[in-house]
Amino acid sequence: MSGLVKAKKYDWKDSNLALFGSDTDKKVKKDSAETEPAWQGAGANPGLQIWRIVKFKVEHWDKDQYGSFYSGDSYILLNTYQEPDNEELLYDVHFWIGQHSTQDEYGTAAYKTVELDTLLDDKPVQHREVQGHESALFKTYFKSITLMKGGADTGFRHVEPEKYKPRLLQFSGKGKNISVKEVPFCQKSLDDTDVFILDAGLKYYQWNGSKSNHFERLKAAQYLQKMKETRPKAEPASIEAGEKSRDATEFMDTLPQENQEEEEDDEEDEEDGDFTPSLYRLSNASGKLEFQLECEVPELPLPASKLDSSDVFIADTGKECFVWVGKGADDEESKNGMTYAHNYLQKSSHPLVPVSIVKEGREPRGFKQVVRN
Template sequence: MASLRKPKEYDWEDSNVADIGSAMDRGVKTKFPSHSLPRREGMAGLVKAKDYDWKDSNMELFGSSKDRQVKKESAMTEKCWEPVGRATSPFLMVWRVNQFTLEPVPSDEIGNFYNGDSYVICKATRSPGGDKLLYNVHFWIGKHSTADEYGTAAYKTVELDTFLDDAAVQHREVEGYESQLFKSYFDKLVILKGGYASGFRHVKPDEYRPRLLRFCKEGKTTYMRQVAFSKQSVHSGDVFILDLGSRAYQFNGSTCSAFEKSSAAAFLQDLESKRNGRCNTSVLDEADTPQDHEFWTALPDVPVKELEPPKEVIKSLYKLSDSSGKLELTIVSEGSASKHDIKPDDVYIILTKEGLFVYIGKGCSVLEKRNALSNAHKFLQTCPNPFLPITVVTDEQAESFLKGIWDE
């Protein structure tokens, strides 16, 4: 059998991220330059209403002084933050949004994400001197998460930072476009279909809807993603598990890696255990799997929707300032970014192919600080890739996060 072609992996066919962050911008009259990056072409026919529409979120007070006071008061009564406040050693904690509230993810399920939900993640590490903890707080948006869910995740992320007295670095992560930092937290990152809003529940083996899982190693992290249930999703470069409920097959592509095989085997063993032996499992190699095997016959030969990859972004540096009496975003440089152009009195947006970074100068105004994150969301709507990770850093945090970004 000839090697199976690997399909394109841009599978946001049912998502609408064109307006992600827009509700955070309501009431924020920021003037964006006419020469900013052009809006994306060809997206209109690729979106589904209600997915990723921040206009449906109640974010009116996001970033205001009243908002911060409310967050501080709310943070002190949020039970989910209690273990964060008690911790004296490094940790990784994850919470899942369920109807405007957070639910702790059990330790044995950390690394598992449902694409119909949104999550808040807090990673604490020891400072170089060892005298304190350093915090990174992320909110992760599944591609089918509802507006209420990711609005809650964003709000709770800022609330947790407020609880930590603004000591955390804030991040936004979008499914499939996670930052390297985020991926480094997990040995295996599992992305499954479903979520609270879609009626996710645990069911018996015989009630499982057939699913196809793909195992792919990216850097030091092994991804497990639920992919389209089709022969055309399968290719030679990765490992796949066909889960039929009472039967499951591990299919090793001819050029897959040992890490992918090992990760899939561990998942298969765990699957069998959780179903109390009511799931028969088999391991198949591509070269030894005939076309009439159930692995192939159970999969329909239907097209897998493919999207063009996002356009490459051009590294650029922008300044967000209210020196004119209203917030305005102006371009400083395009094609490069120099730290010598950074002044402590303003907020800067640094656009790179790895992500968008917001630098908050220690001397910037209250208005500039309040709207830095919301304007980062708004800015990304004008970019070729609106899914880029966002990182917001203060002057004190900039050295460790921005040192590899500057061109000089």
């Protein structure tokens, strides 16, 4: 495998993620999963658990960092829950791919996700999540999602305070839909309609745009409070746009007028608004694996009557993709479902949408909403 050099952006055509769950992937055995230290206690009780991939290894992510993700890393999330009046533990396992995560990292995340699924007796619903294209289910786990540049090792806890690289975070939106993301570290990034936090390590500033709303200010204040808990020695400051004060002067002096670094390409792939929901069948009934269009519909839902327990089906809504594994599907079909979904999406207008593997009889609510009679 290649070294852990940060890729400039996803290179999906060469991605070893296409091997996820396939026969060409390494065999994932339960005894191997049981020897993975990171999985000790995984799924034992209801709640959310997160791990980060570090040089091919799985490491626990600090709970006070839940909801914060670095674009240069890949993560695995396990949500364990119970249905009302039912003691059985149910699971959703997600692997999240940062925009600048390496192939080695997200390939390891995909492989380890299969391993965790095996450890939990194939009960989890598996999901692929890509930065900026997260599923609605994924977003429910957090009050807000903070996207930061670089890798987790560039964070305050992992470097000496005097060597910490300052960050500028933007809080934008209304109501519960407040996005938090790192923006270029310069005064040109400031927008009078939003709120910003300048994190300088041992001091951090909240800058309130004159046209920013209450929700943005509140979310930023909550973020500062969380920072205060993890960095009790750090000094906070709140500034209003146009304010003449010592803190305001320090804020502007710390923030250069122009961006001093090369800007990353953060353009998102455009989605085709005219996409027709489609259902595909993956079957080896002829003696070899064949992937064929089963049906298209002018609008959702896709017909559940087309599903056949003996095969695997890929349901593409244009916003999300499901790999449905029938109870009678053989190993070749079931293990190659994600591979075919990945290859299919790669050629589509929406290659980065969330992908979920669901098993017949254990279909989650999201699937039932888009595939039904």
